[in-house]
Amino acid sequence: MCFSGKREQTMTSKISRRAFLKGSFTAAGSVAVSSSVVRAASSYVREKTESLVTVIDIRKCIGCEECVYACRDSNAKKFPSPVRPFPQMFPKRVPVEDWSDKKDVTDRLTPYNWLFIQPATATFKGEEFEMTIPRRCMHCENPPCVKLCPWGAAKQEPNGLSRIDSDICLGGAKCKSVCPWNVPQRQTGVGLYLDILPSLAGNGVMYKCDRCYQKLEQGETPACIEACPENVQTIGPRSEMIEKAHALAKEINGYIYGETENGGTNTIYVSQVPFDQLVLETGKGRPPMEKEEDRMADGSNLARAMLLAPIAGALAAFGKFYNRVKEGE
Amino acid sequence: MAAVHKSINRIYGILLFFITLTGFAQMPIFKRYYIADIPGFGWLAQYYVTHVMHYIFASLLIALCCYGVLDFVLSRRSLTQISVSGLVKGMILLGLMVSGGLMVTRNLPGVYFSHILIYAMNISHIGLCMALITASFYTLVKKKAWLK
Numbered sequence: 396m397c398f399s400g401k402r403e404q405t406m407t408s409k410i411s412r413r414a415f416l417k418g419s420f421t422a423a424g425s426v427a428v429s430s431s432v433v434r435a436a437s438s439y440v441r442e443k444t445e446s447l448v449t450v451i452d453i454r455k456c457i458g459c460e461e462c463v464y465a466c467r468d469s470n471a472k473k474f475p476s477p478v479r480p481f482p483q484m485f486p487k488r489v490p491v492e493d494w495s496d497k498k499d500v501t502d503r504l505t506p507y508n509w510l511f512i513q514p515a516t517a518t519f520k521g522e523e524f525e526m527t528i529p530r531r532c533m534h535c536e537n538p539p540c541v542k543l544c545p546w547g548a549a550k551q552e553p554n555g556l557s558r559i560d561s562d563i564c565l566g567g568a569k570c571k572s573v574c575p576w577n578v579p580q581r582q583t584g585v586g587l588y589l590d591i592l593p594s595l596a597g598n599g600v601m602y603k604c605d606r607c608y609q610k611l612e613q614g615e616t617p618a619c620i621e622a623c624p625e626n627v628q629t630i631g632p633r634s635e636m637i638e639k640a641h642a643l644a645k646e647i648n649g650y651i652y653g654e655t656e657n658g659g660t661n662t663i664y665v666s667q668v669p670f671d672q673l674v675l676e677t678g679k680g681r682p683p684m685e686k687e688e689d690r691m692a693d694g695s696n697l698a699r700a701m702l703l704a705p706i707a708g709a710l711a712a713f714g715k716f717y718n719r720v721k722e723g724e
Numbered sequence: 725m726a727a728v729h730k731s732i733n734r735i736y737g738i739l740l741f742f743i744t745l746t747g748f749a750q751m752p753i754f755k756r757y758y759i760a761d762i763p764g765f766g767w768l769a770q771y772y773v774t775h776v777m778h779y780i781f782a783s784l785l786i787a788l789c790c791y792g793v794l795d796f797v798l799s800r801r802s803l804t805q806i807s808v809s810g811l812v813k814g815m816i817l818l819g820l821m822v823s824g825g826l827m828v829t830r831n832l833p834g835v836y837f838s839h840i841l842i843y844a845m846n847i848s849h850i851g852l853c854m855a856l857i858t859a860s861f862y863t864l865v866k867k868k869a870w871l872k
Contacts, residue, residue, distance in 0.1 A: 489756060537833035543771060545750045547846035550839040563843065567752035573771050596753075658833060690772060691831065697779040698828045704783040708790025716798040 446536065446555030446661050447611070448636035449620065451529060452643060453666040455627045458512045458527030463501050465622030466510040466531075469607050473561065474498075474507050475600060477584030482593035489598055492581045503680030504530070506582035506602040510619055513682075515675045517668045524668050528675075529619065529627065530682055532557065532578045532604040533653055533660035537691045540570035540579060540603075548601075555633070555661040558605035563587060565597030575657050575690060576682035579603040633661070640665050658689030736788060740860065743781040747853060749774035782824055789817060801871070809863045810870035816856045823849040 477495050484491065494500070498507045510531040517524040538557040541549040548564040551557045559570065559579065565588045571579045579601040588597025607617035615621075620628040629639065637654065640663045644651050652664040664670070670684050677683040749768045754760040760769035767773050806814070826845050830837045837845075862868070 486757065488758075537831075542831045543750070543775065545752075545846065545850075547839070547843040550842060551836060553836050560839070569750075569752045569771060572752075691833070693772070693776050694779060695832055697776060697783070698832055701779060701783045701786070701828060704786040705790040708787035708792075709794055711787070711791045712794030712798060715795060 444553045445632040445634065447606075447630055448555070448633045448661045448663060449617075449628050449630045450636050450640045450643070451628050451662065451664045453526055453528055453627075453664055454647065455625045456512070456527045456529060457625055458514070459624065460501060460512055461622045461624055462529055462619035462627075463508065463510050463512060465618040466604070466607075467508065469610065469618035470509060470605075473602075473605075475561070475582040475585040475602065477582055477599070478589065479584060481584040482589065484598065485594045491583045492599065493583055494580070495582065495584075504578060504580050504603070504682070505680060506580045506600075509602065509604040511680075513675055515673045515684075517672045517674060519668045519672050526666070526668070526673070528664070528684075531619075531662075532606075533576060533656070533662040534604075534606060535657050536659040536661065537657075537689075537695070539573040539575075539657075539690055542691060543573050544570055552608065554611065556606040556608055556611070558608055559601050559603060561586060561600045561602070564600045565591075566599035566601055567597060568601060570601055573690065575687040577679075578682060580680060636663065652684060656687040658691060732788070732792070736785075739781055739785045739788065740856075743778065743785055744853065744857065746774045746778040746781060750778065779828070782828075785817075786821060789821070805871045807868060807870060807872050809859065809866075809868040813856065813859050813863065813870070816852050816859060819852045820849065820856065823852060 475495065477493065481491055481493070494505045494507055497505065501508055501511055503511055510529060513528045513530045515524075515526045515528055517526070534556050536555065538549070538551055540559070541551045541557045546563060546565055546567070549557060549559045549570055564586055566581050566583070566586060568579070568581050571577050571581070580603065581599050581601050583599040586597070586600035588599065591597065607615075607619075610617055616630060620630055629636065631639070640651055640654065643649065643665045647665070647667050649665055649667045650669045652666070652670045653660045653662045664684075666673075671686070673684055675681070675684060745768070748754075750771070754765070755769040760766050823845050826837075826841075827849060829835055830842065830845070
């Protein structure tokens with residue numbers, strides 16, 4: 396930006412104390428604007444309560460799928476009812492993703508199946524292991540799906556759960572791309588995009604586990620936890636659950652997954668086998684269990700560094716001003 | 725001095741181009757519309773890359789704006805010297821910085837915003853970006869300067 400007006404003011408000894416003070420106040424103002432943004436933001440920030448974390452003791456899971464069906468029952472009202480025929484998509488490469496005639500699929504994540512049982516095998520210390528692992532959204536502490544949605548369709552509750560608002564989502568699937576586990580799943584032919592530019596922008600609505608927020612709001616337990624006959628999952632405040640997970644891991648000489656993945660999640664798996672030894676069938680709708688670095692870390696570090704930007708600009712202007720004064724003397 | 729102003733104008737133009745490009749890349753459009761398929765443009769479909777680049781260009785633009793405003797004040801210029809189009813663009817830029825600053829704050833770990841605020845931030849940021857593009861094209865075509 397340059398103020399290249401017709402009048403090119405030459406700086407001479409005319410620079411007064413008034414101009415300097417005016418400049419100083421402006422500099423202070425520009426820094427204040429950036430910090431007032433933070434202040435304004437914090438006034439709208441919801442009060443932080445301790446996140447709810449689930450600990451999943453993999454040893455206990457028998458793969459009965461009670462949790463899967465409880466999840467479907469509890470969330471049936473939220474499932475999509477797509478309108479047919481689907482809009483002609485432009486360009487042709489945009490995929491139609493229709494699960495409405497495959498609602499019964501339970502061996503992967505779909506818009507109608509937000510939790511599935513993933514079989515796993517492992518050989519560890521000469522012993523063969525066969526396991527079944529309940530898989531769903533990990534509910535990251537700093538969820539990329541929520542933070543990077545360009546449309547503001549995803550949200551995170553102070554209790555740590557993240558969910559997608561099906562009334563706002565356009566189905567662009569960015570949340571799926573930025574999710575380390577590619578959890579959200581799309582259903583075409585439903586949602587807001589049908590009312591905007593159905594052929595040119597959007598492609599439905601993304602669906603994933605919302606941790607039965609409607610039940611949590613009533614002080615109840617999420618359906619999958621409630622229905623489990625083996626008490627595989629436990630839910631509670633983060634500090635308590637972290638302690639519990641570590642105690643359990645210590646007790647069984649086991650391993651933990653989810654505490655630090657992607658900067659920390661609100662789902663912690665405990666297993667007697669190291670997670671990098673697990674052989675899982677992964678792919679579309681079947682997330683891996685690999686070590687995940689914090690994908691938001693670079694952005695968070697840059698955000699803090701951004702506070703220096705107004706100071707750098709102010710210093711440059713003052714430097715120019717100082718040189719002019721010096722030349723004028 | 726005119727050469728310096730020309731250079732600053734050029735830097736502003738480059739920053740505006742890249743910040744707009746990386747901003748649009750936050751939406752899932754470049755892959756859909758084959759732009760990311762053009763050799764050398766694949767990075768436009770990598771959300772984390774464009775996210776970081778958007779932050780870097782935003783920092784540079786904020787620094788340049790602060791420099792411009794302070795330089796204006798220290799040069800003892802009157803507010804009446806600012807052209808209408810300059811004032812409009814300045815206000816839009818301020819709005820973009822406020823909404824963008826809120827979005828950056830939201831993206832920090834442990835920050836919870838109400839959903840209505842998140843939605844308002846996203847919509848206003850996109851709306852103001854479109855307004856700035858329109859205003860910038862207008863001033864470019866009509867050759868309007870920031871100052872009268």
